Amino acid sequence: LQAIATKVNNDAIALALPNPNYQPYLTEGYDINGIDVGFLVKAGKINVTSVIQYGKTAIYINPNTSLSETLFDRPPLAVMATFTKPGCATPIPFTIIINHLQSLGGIGDVTDGARVRAKRKAQAEFLANLIQGRQVADAAEKIISLGDYNAYQFNDGYVDVMGTIKGTPTPANQVVASSSDLVNPDLINLNDTYNSAQRYSYVFSGSALALDHVLITQNISGQVANFGIARLGSDFPEIFYGDNLRPEGLTDHDVPVVYFNFTCPAPSFASDYFRTKASGNWNSLATWESSTDNVSWHAATLTPNFNANTINILSGHVVTVTANVTVDQLFVNPGSSVIVNTAVVFTVL
Numbered sequence: 001l002q003a004i005a006t007k008v009n010n011d012a013i014a015l016a017l018p019n020p021n022y023q024p025y026l027t028e029g030y031d032i033n034g035i036d037v038g039f040l041v042k043a044g045k046i047n048v049t050s051v052i053q054y055g056k057t058a059i060y061i062n063p064n065t066s067l068s069e070t071l072f073d074r075p076p077l078a079v080m081a082t083f084t085k086p087g088c089a090t091p092i093p094f095t096i097i098i099n100h101l102q103s104l105g106g107i108g109d110v111t112d113g114a115r116v117r118a119k120r121k122a123q124a125e126f127l128a129n130l131i132q133g134r135q136v137a138d139a140a141e142k143i144i145s146l147g148d149y150n151a152y153q154f155n156d157g158y159v160d161v162m163g164t165i166k167g168t169p170t171p172a173n174q175v176v177a178s179s180s181d182l183v184n185p186d187l188i189n190l191n192d193t194y195n196s197a198q199r200y201s202y203v204f205s206g207s208a209l210a211l212d213h214v215l216i217t218q219n220i221s222g223q224v225a226n227f228g229i230a231r232l233g234s235d236f237p238e239i240f241y242g243d244n245l246r247p248e249g250l251t252d253h254d255v256p257v258v259y260f261n262f263t264c265p266a267p268s269f270a271s272d273y274f275r276t277k278a279s280g281n282w283n284s285l286a287t288w289e290s291s292t293d294n295v296s297w298h299a300a301t302l303t304p305n306f307n308a309n310t311i312n313i314l315s316g317h318v319v320t321v322t323a324n325v326t327v328d329q330l331f332v333n334p335g336s337s338v339i340v341n342t343a344v345v346f347t348v349l
Contacts (some may be wrong), residue, residue: 001024001025001026001040002024003050004022004024004040005022005024005040005153007012007083008020008022008040008279009021009022010321013318015223017339019043020042020044020060021043021044022040022041022042022043023040023041023042023043023117024038024039024040024041024250025038025039025040025048025051026038026039026077026293027051027053027056027075027077027078028071028199029053029056029072029074029075030072030073030074031074032073032119032248034143034227035073035074035075035100036074036096037074037075037098037099037100038060038076038077039051039077039079039096039098039226041079041081042197042239045083045085046081046082046083047081047082047083047091047097048079048080049080049081049093049286049299050079050080050083051077051078051079052077052078052080052081053075053076053077053078053080053146054075054076054077054088054097054126054127054130055071055072055075055076055130055223056072056075056076056104058072058126059071060118060119060122060123060255062119062120063114063115063118064111064114064115065212068119069119070218071119071122071123071295072123072126073102074099074100076097076098076099076103076127077097077098078095078096078097078098079095079098080094080095080155081093081095081096081107082094083266085262086254087264087265088265088268089265089301090264090299090301091242092142092264092286093142093260093266093299094141094142094219094260094262095134095141095142095143095144096143096144096145096146097127097130097131097143097144097145097146098146098147098298099121099127099145099146099147099148099149100130100147100150100282101120101127101147101148101149101150101151101161102116102119102120102123103116103150103151103342104116104120104150104151104179107120107156107158107159108158108346113158116197117159117176117177118177118233119163120150120151120158120177121159121161121164121179122177123153123161123318124159124160124161124162124165124302125179126181127145127163127165128164128165128167128179128182129164129182131143131145131183131187131214131217132182132183132184135183135184135185135217136214137147137277138289138297139219139297139299140219140278140298140299140312141215141217141219142216142219142220142262143216143217144206144214144215144216144217144220144248144258145165145187145210145214145215145216146215146256147210147212147213148212148216149162149211149212149213149255150211151211151243152209152210153192153199153213155170155174155175155319157174157175157176158175158176158177159176159177160175160178160179161176162213163207164179164182164188164237165183165187165215166183166186166187166188166215167182167183167184167186167187168180168181168186169181171211172216176246184332185218185219186218187208187215187216187217188213188216188217188218188221189213189214190213190214190216190224190227190256190258190314191210191213191217191256192223192229193226193227194229194288198229199345200229200234200250200254201229201254201255201256202254203234204232204267207307208234211253212229212232212253212254212255212256213256213318214227214256215337216260217294218338220262223255223260223261223262223263224258224259224261225259225260225261225311226257226258226259226326227254227256227257227258227259228257229254229257230255230256230257231254231258232247232248232250232251232253232255233249233250233251233252233253233254233256234247234252234253234254235246235254236249238248243267265298265299265301266298266301267301267303268290268298268300268301270302270305270308271308271309272287272291272292272305272308272309273290273291273292273294273308273309273310273312274289274290274291274300274304274308274309274310274311275288275289275290275291275294275297275300275311275312275313275314276288276289276312276314276317276319276336277314277315278317279316279317279318279319280319280320281319281322282303282319282320282322282325282338283303283322283325284303285299285300285301285302285303285324287319288303288304289306290302291335294309294310296308303325304325304327305325305326305327306326306328306331308327308328309329310326310329310330311328311329311330311331312331312333313330313332313333313336313337313338314330314333314336315333315335315336316335317336318336318337318339319336319337319338319339320338320339320340321338321339321340321341321344321346322341322344323345324343324344324345324346325335325346326347326348326349327346327349328348329345330348330349
């Protein structure tokens, strides 16, 4: 991935174009063929705040052996980032999770089918729980989950992978390995919004299939500017595949492309309610979210002081005071704490 980033950056410079300054982010998994998921991020536009690989140590039970096995050959990789939009007072945060789930191969096999079904079901539930956990922790978080799910947008009769991840699982009497509803609010699959005749990203034995999907949280459904599927492989003769001299054959998957027009974060007011959304410094915006009514919350655009309605340090969070500040109506919940640095004055009225 680093080689690709270097090649693209150098080619742009050689053509007297601005250096796009792509930076690679990839964490190795367990795939025996060396396949991993990763990101190329244009550093001049996007500020990456953290990169987390989820599920590398997760396991499932192989029903054929009753033994635990590694759940993900290619664990999901998440990038938390921000970008600055002209006219916005603060950077806009968002989260992207990239996935490459278990193949459909062998799902109906008499010998190995039970293992494949169990693994696909467990992967879908893991991802559903991951996204739901983030929605619960921060209802305003903009989450985009995409990649090669190796699953149709509908129930395949064995495991409803996409329905499980979206929060719309198929009833147990209509699928071999069923899941409960793990996601609320439900996610939106942008493939479902696309021209029905164009909902495919892969061709297998002459059948056009949708295996690659972009799921988004409902809070950004109105901020999708455009969505399409770039035809890089499925619409071209198979003889081109693997021919490095032809761009039509460099991949056997087409690529979903989405553009967002995110709205500027709502401004905070000094008299708002404030609560922590993570551990951090008191004077860091990343530590706080605010609300005018103590019900609907968004990322804070200023940090709290004595003007705030209430200030809540949520359980599990540690806030460090690094500059003088005066506060009022401060609630430090069990399991949380406030640390005041040496020579700093922290006044509670």
